[in-house]
Amino acid sequence: MPKEMTDLEKLRHSCAHVLAAAILRIWPEAQFAAGPPVEGGFYYDVELKHRLTPEDFPEIEKEMGAIVAANQQFEREEISRDRALELGQSGRLAALGARPVPSKFKIDILREISEGEVITLYRNGDFVDLCAGPHVASTGDIEAFKLTHLASAFYRGDERNPQLQRIYGTAFPTKQEMDAHFAMLEEAKKRDHRKLGKDLHLFHIDDAIGQGLILWCPAGAIIRQELQNFIGAELRQQGYQQVFTPHIAKLDLFRTSGHFPYYAESQFPPLVARENLLLLANENCSCAELANRIQEGEIDGFLLKPMNCPMHIRIFASQPRSYRQLPLRLAEFGTVYRWEQSGELSGMTRVRGFTQDDAHIFCSEQQLDEEIQKCLTLVNKMLMTFRMENYRVRLGLRDPASSKYVGTPENWDHAEEACRKAIQVLNVSYTEEQGEAAFYGPKIDFVVKDVLGRDWQLGTVQVDFNLPVRFGLSYKGADGKSKTPIMVHRAPMGSLERFVGLLIEHFAGNFPLWLAPEQVRVLPVSEKFAEFGQSIVDSYRLSGIRTLIDLSSEKIGAKIRLAQLEKVPYMLIVGGREQASGKVSVRSRKSGEEGTIPIDDFQRRIQFEIESRELC
RNA sequence: GCCGGCAUAGCACAGUGGUAGUGCAGCUGAUUUGUAAUCAGCAGGUCGUCGGUUCGAACCCGACUGCCGGCUCCA
Structure with a gap:
């Protein structure tokens, strides 16, 4: 579907075509998938026997330069589905001419185009591509371009699909703009929290400790402590109560919550008591069998907590509750552990152990809207204190096609509506995104960009009608009847690690006086x-x-x-x-x-x- | 986890088969200083780990670990 593209996006997308054409001049058998513009440039995914390395860039860029110099017109042509398929079969899509092997990815993309949509080709020189466009008038418009890096990507982003080589590049209308862009990137690198964190001795990640586990050095610890003091003072004013809970709990707790059964693979492996292990060893129990028995609940063990909520729920349940105690707001800087994939770990922003400025609010249905509202206001105030204005708000809804959620559809509808209402009162622009919910409820996330333009979720407010039911929570209503509370999970900063990582970049290490380790x-x-x-x-x-x-x-x-x-x-x-x-x-x-x-x-x-x- | 790249002193980097170097930081001494670098000396490395090729490996090959860029994932 032709999307609205800015002029710069058009230019970059056109440059992706030039890239593909250049690659074909060198490797005519190359099979192309998608080549869109992205923030900061463009890429094209290609399947190619030759393993591309940056050493190939000069040769490819030389061919690209020749295509630009030839000033080829981009010509648009509407064609029938059958004709497009025919071209694909003869290898003629994303190619310089007919080839013995069909253009398989392009044919697949063609199948995804719905009936009734116009199918278009774009042609520059001998290069023909299935493409919705639009493009610049001719290749000569691309005055400045450069290939930047290589990565890999699964076709259509699905790991069951073939892995393609993704070539990134960028393009600008003028050389000056491109130079400015690279100068800006150099500046951004200097702000990178991983570099500044090392230079200023804020934190350390040590091989002897483990991947994704942060050691807060004295200077970083001061910043963290100041942030905790700041949040702590806000919470006291707003009627929160501080609690402390342990880092581990029985597996059964997380079976009840749903964490263990649904997300076993994203947790640190369970801890099993030594005598149980010895017992099993004597039975010649295999590891697979052990895992199975743990899964089935035949053996108990402990789990490093992936979230704090079950702990706070048990505090709620530790005594009979009355409506007079609601809303009950339990807050904790709670450290949680999650087994993130090794390739995903990054400095302080993506780690395996982190501390949330967490709290759980137990309230009645009548109190819900106001409580969400207050949480959103708190996140907002916090971001303003640091003048982090460059954020977007995302309402994460469930994915109707997925089965990873707990709770009834009615509860979900109710919770999603409550969130939507609260954001609208806050009067900020937001996007609704399906599949971004937590497994127990929808959430409102505050997402900010790091210096390199990557999105990170910081603050979050989540509405939960489900865990209180799973844990059988209740309180006595004014009418003497037993009722189920509603929970709000919220963390204005999200994780202190991630927040400090982004704060380092936000201030480029020049912390305001109240945060500066040495004032x-x-x-x-x-x-x-x-x-x-x-x-x-x-x-x-x-x-x-x-x-x-x-x-x-x-x-x-x-x-x-x-x-x-x-x-x-x-x-x-x-x-x-x-x-x-x-x-x-x-x-x-x-x-x-x-x-x-x-x-x-x-x-x-x-x-x-x-x-x-x-x-x- | 997957694909690719990278790994030399605390940090930034040089070193393409013949016993490892520069700058900054560190230590010692001299200097006692007025708004972004005083001078001199010393010390510091099993070249990520393990294995292989070779008379000989920082360098070539393999495995592993870690990091970087993406992908997938992110309760």
């Missing part, structure tokens, strides 16, 4: 003023300002440079003049020299800046 560094111009400098450090530390002093024998310029590179928000230069006047010479990370200020005045100023969580 102030005192730089004596010589060791004669070490004692004076230390007295400032002592005084600032007493008021909780994170302050260090640089007592190295470097010259002041070198000390400044180091502090600047370490992204310390404020440098206080002290020498004879300051000592005599009881002042400090302030230099800020952001704007350089700020002049001299009495020691106590500056202290008050930064205390205010910290308390108000001012952004830099």
Whole structure:
């Protein structure tokens, strides 16, 4: 179906055709699948015996350059389905001419085009492709292009299908724009949280610990602690109650919740008691048999928790509940463990153990709308505090075709409607996406982009009519009857690991004062003023300002440079003049020299800046 | 998990078959400094791991581990 394309997308999509034509000049047997524009460029999926490597790029680019130089017109032609099929059979689609082997992927794509839709070919030079278009007028319009990287992709994104080679490239109307694009990418790489996390010693991932398991170094731990304090204070104001729960629980708990049966493969393997293992070993029980017996519940064990909700549910169930106690809001920075596929792990943004700023709200049906609303407002406020404005809101609905969900269709309808209503009240634009729900209910996700343009889900609010039923939760209503509560699962930041990862990139490591691991560094111009400098450090530390002093024998310029590179928000230069006047010479990370200020005045100023969580 | 690439000192990198190098960081000494790099010296590596080819391997081959880019997945 012809979609609306921007001019840039048209250009890039056209460049994908040029790429395909160039590849065919070198490898005429190449079979092409799809070649769309994407954010930042385009790709084309190709099946080819030759294993492409970046070393092939210059040769391919040379052919592409020849096609661009030839200034071939893009010609559109409407054809019948039969005619298209005929061309496909003779290998003529996505090809420079007839070939002995049919254009199999193109024929398959042709089958997917519904009756009544117009089928079009696009032709440039000898190259003919089945394509909805649109395209630029001619190949000569592509002034600047470059192949960027290789990847692999399953045909139609299904791992049962053949794996194709995906060649990525980009194109621009002018060379200058392309240069700017690559310069921007270089800048983005400098903000990458994996690089900054290492440079600034925020976190560490250690082979001896395990993939996807984060060690928070002291500097990173400060940032995390400040975030927890921030969220914690908000929650106290809003009537949440703090709880703590263990990292593991009996398998049966997660059988009841549905986590273990439905998502066994995305959890760390269960822990089985030693005596049970010995018993089974004596029976010569195979691993497969063991797994089976665990699955069937014949052997009990423990599971690292993949979610906190069952724990909070058991706290709810630990005493008789009355409607007077609702809404009951239980909050915890709860650490959960999930067995993510190794190829998916990435820095702090995709990990196997992470801590959610989690809470579960147990409420009545009448309270539901308001509770969702409050959660959304909280997420919103949190994002605004960091001025993370570049987010989108996604309403994740169930996929009617899938069986991975628990609960009745009526409950699902009810929950989905409640979410939709709440977002509409919030008055933000959102998209509804089928198949994005949690297994127990629909969710409203706040999705932000990282520096490289990849989407990450942060905050989430989820409505759940199902787990309370599975756990048989109840409370006594005002009418004396027993009722089932509704649950709201919510995490404004999502996971602290992912959130901090994105925060590092958002601020490029230049954290606002309240988050900065080191807030102030005192730089004596010589060791004669070490004692004076230390007295400032002592005084600032007493008021909780994170302050260090640089007592190295470097010259002041070198000390400044180091502090600047370490992204310390404020440098206080002290020498004879300051000592005599009881002042400090302030230099800020952001704007350089700020002049001299009495020691106590500056202290008050930064205390205010910290308390108000001012952004830099 | 799948496809491809990569792996040399804490970090950034050089080293295409003949006993491993540069810069920064580190340590020691000298210097005591006024707003983004003071000088000198020292130390630091089983070249990711294991196996193979070779008289000889950082370098060639294989397996494994980890990382990077994608794909699939993401309760």
